[in-house]
Amino acid sequence: MDPDTPPQELVEAYIEAGKNPIKPIEVSTGPVKENIIVGDDVDLFKLPAPVVHGGDGGRYISTWHACIHQDPDSGWVNWGMYRSMIVDKNKLAGLLIPYQHGPMILYQKYEARGKAMPFAIAIGGDPVVAFIASSYLPAYVNEADVAGGIRKEPIELVKCETNDLMVPATSEIVIEGEIRPHERVEEGPFGEFTGFRTTERGGRPLHRIKAITHRNNPILTMSCMGMGCDEYAALVSVTLSGEMLQILRQNGIPVRGVCVHPWGNTLSTIVSTKVPYANVAHQISSMIWGSKAGVYVHWIIVVDENVDPWNLEDVFHAVVFQCNPQDGIHVYKRTLGMTLDPFLTP
Template identity: 50%
Template sequence: MAFKDLREFIELLERENQLVRVKQEVDWNLEAGAIIRRAYELQERASLFEKVKDAPGCRMMGGPCGTYARMALAMGMSAEASVKEIADEFDSRIQNKIKPMLVSTGSCKENILKGNDIDLFKFGAPMAHDGDGGRYINTWGFIVTRDMEDTGWVNWGMYRQMIHTKNMMGGLILPGQDIGRMYQKYEKANKPMPFATVIGGDPICTIGGSLSAGPGESEADLAGGLRKSPVELVKCETVDIEVPSDAELVIEGHVLPKVRVEEGPFGEYTGFRTSPRAPRPVYEVTCITHRNNPILTVSNMGTPVDEADIVMTLAWRNEAARALKTLPVVEVAMPAYGSGHLVVVSVQRAYSGVAVHVANAIWGSKLGYLVPMVIVVDDDVDVFNLGEVVHAVSTKCHPVRGVHSRPNTPGHALYPFLSFEERKWGRAANLLLDCTWPVGWDPNIEIPPKASFVNIYPKDVQEKVLGNWNKYGF
């Protein structure tokens, strides 16, 4: 089922005991952030703060999709669905894109603020982490931009935004991101780039906004496929952009060319505060539209597991799987605890060097500068089972011939393991751990048998034990 809006999703979370309504007033200054972060680390329920200090009439929701259970519910699946089941369903849906439809109006237009009425501070944006550069209003929302050239390309992307003043925001825009490609064109022409920030859309729209369909492609189409229903869009008030009609909050305006104001730092998806305070592009706000009693959705990113880890487990895994489709790959996973930096691939050992071939395919794809580490295992390892993966690394990866490191590769400025100078220039390194048995090893002599239930007992004994499992008293 497709949710019409965030509020329908909240109703489901309440029915499923996946939401806590916090009635007492919560301070936007660190208290709300600390509650949300603590809830992630305990794998607790999502939180809906009914009263936020200095933000009358506004609410805040922390951790909307911060667990696999809530991600499954957002997709209309059972909260008990496994990671593999969620991943398979995700893969299936985004293969069937559905284009959005334009509607005349929506609940996001219940309040329209322009001119002196614009005030970004009124919505209770949190100081999420101690040490952040400011209050971040956009941590679980997406920015819509349109290509300057007459290509029709509209990009949805999830990029952070920090409040500077009542009508100014700053953010990190990297050249390798889709928004970065667009902004470079506008800036070169010395033109402001129109944008619209969408906060509190239905959960799948927001997840769609975190994906990357690629240059010229539409994330709105991907979101439609994930929802199994077209996204309803409405025109903005001051820019030529369309946004989901029932979002809680829409911020419109322009990214100014050749203007920089210091932004950051911010506790990022990597689990560390890695990007220093630096001059970064500025978003000038020309209009804010919002629902009555709006809900500001917040993802307080940090050490896993939170929304960033959940979404990367699905979206970036799908990218990796597509890059590997011509190779003898059995399964692909991105463990949530890897913060998006680790891909685990199981393979059939069809030929010598298959692990290197796998790593090259991933690093040669558009994940190349995002995912520095690859683990390749044999097909008897469940890549979704972190215990089995760790066991394979510690028992099958030869400390010399199984380790392949590559210096001076393209990297991401947020990699915590890079030096300041390396982050500045985007210079990194890659690592492959080959945990497969060498192809030439004799299976009767050199490859030791795996001592697990499904490997070391005859099938008839396995069936007997499984058939009598409850009778044994388990």
């Protein structure tokens, strides 16, 4: 696409790709198998994991990647992006927030049954992998299929060395292993997308590593998350807006557009819509909060269709001059939240 494509068009292209998924294909080998290290030879310190921000609790190896897990019941394979910190040469600590998909599979299936969960962490390679891993597709959607839809050709996957998970064959680095039930180890803190380092150091699932495969001279992709428009803010602005726009359209809301703005990414959304009947803003909010895409959202700003949701000056004008603060602002109490919200007390 043209680099100057406006965000609304990127959002529509993302939605179209999701409607036309392409299943991945299996290949027998690929660049990520140029080096295969298993068992005692595994040493994370041989990879160039940085301390990303001053004050972080350790060296982070995965901040721009895909964590791959499989639902043991349905066969659904999820790609998510969950950060991980090096503990020692063959152990990682990962922040797995319970209502994310990989963590759901761990806590609700494997751990509940007393079983170890295999994992693979795929770093680098085709940028579409990290793009789609950080998106908010609904449960039971295979992110690999949507990645194929975006590429308009299948993603090539190759089998792990020590488990049955399939990983992108062009990855720079793949880390394989298992999470045993209820094993926790200290992780954090880490500079987060909110611009704060809010999540305190605490016990997080211990990832035991069985193998690392990597290209020759691998490149470690990473995100220096923080204030302003980092990689995550730019990407979720497109993918989250797309997911929410689809949900509202599918429910017959006469919506003009949805903007998850990079400067308020993940925690806020702006919806521009015709008003087909009274109190539609409550219905819109319930639909967003009822979806995977909306679990983090604290601010939902609903504006009339004459307001362009991507124009923050228009939106601010509408908030100040078209919203009566006494009865136009509604506070919903005791809803879901997340540990990364800076204003929450631990």
